[in-house]
Amino acid sequence: MLKVVIADLEPIQRKCIKALLQERYRRQVVVLETDNGQEACEYVEKDNIDLVIMDHRLTGMNGLTSAVEMRRHNPLQKLMVFTMEEDPQLKKSFNKLGVKQYIKKPSRPRILIDLISKGLSETPQLPARKVTLKISEIVQFIEGNLNRDLTLTYVAEKMNLSSYYLSKMFKKELGVNFVKYVTDRKMEKAKELLKNFDVPIINIAFAIGYAEPSYFTKVFKRVENMTPSQYRNQFYR
Structure with missing residues (x-):
């Protein structure tokens, strides 16, 4: 599901862009x-937003100041x-923030939705370091x-990244x-905790984030080819 923020003083302009997005992406977009x-x-701070479409003229905080704040919170936004x-000079300032698309109003709907x-579709990139x-x-x-x-969505939110980008970057950098x-x-x-015979297996499940001990047992068996109890029993011998 795509999530897009439209920040614009003009209600008609916002409705127009929203209609273009809904026509192109149907039910796959939240605006x-x-x-x-x-x-x-x-x-941007509260959710994983895929794209922010903004005018420079806004209430409360202008577009450039808002963009600086968004970049501070999430460098990949x-x-x-x-x-x-x-x-x-304004366009140059936005470009320095990594804003590649600086589009002048008015613009034909077909051109605008293609640019959006x-x-x-573009994947934001961080420098190698x-x-x-x-x-x-x-x-x-x-x-x-x-x-x-630790779901992908949960960690992505904590790291201020999109789930897609985190997944792609993780696989590329760590090979898994x-x-x-x-x-x-x-x-x-x-496995470390199972070596302590005084800790019940149900407590171990909770300690590593599994609310259902039976699901923990299922995952453990899939990974280790034995149940947690069988793994623990090895140390009695």
Whole structure:
């Protein structure tokens, strides 16, 4: 499901862009509207937004200030500007923030929706050093939160990334998909805990983020080819 924020002073303009998106993507898009720059930033902070389409002219906080705030919160947030502002310096400032699409109003609907679709399809990129640091941050977060239900969506939200980008980056950098990595780490932690015979298996399940002990047993058996009890019994011999 795509999530798009439209930040524009003109209600008609917002409705027009929303209609174009719904015609192109049908039920596969959720569109949030606002005329306020601060509110647009809050949408980005609270949810994984695939694209922000903004005018520079907004209430509360102008487009450029809003874009700076969004980039501070999420360096990979995809942004496009759709405005009547002709100031070359303003365009340059947006470009420095990594905004590739600075589109002048008015624009033909077909051209506009094609540009929006292009913006949605592009994968944002971090410099190599930042990718390494981000992967390190993600791995540390996983290690420190093995007691939680570490879904891709949950971790992506905590890392201010889209689920798609996190999954792709994780696989490329570590050579293993996200779900398998998390499961393997949980099972390694479980094996450590199983060596302590005083800890009930149900408690171990809870300790590594499984609300259902039976599901923990199922996953453990799939990964280790034996049940947690069978693994533990090896140490009695």
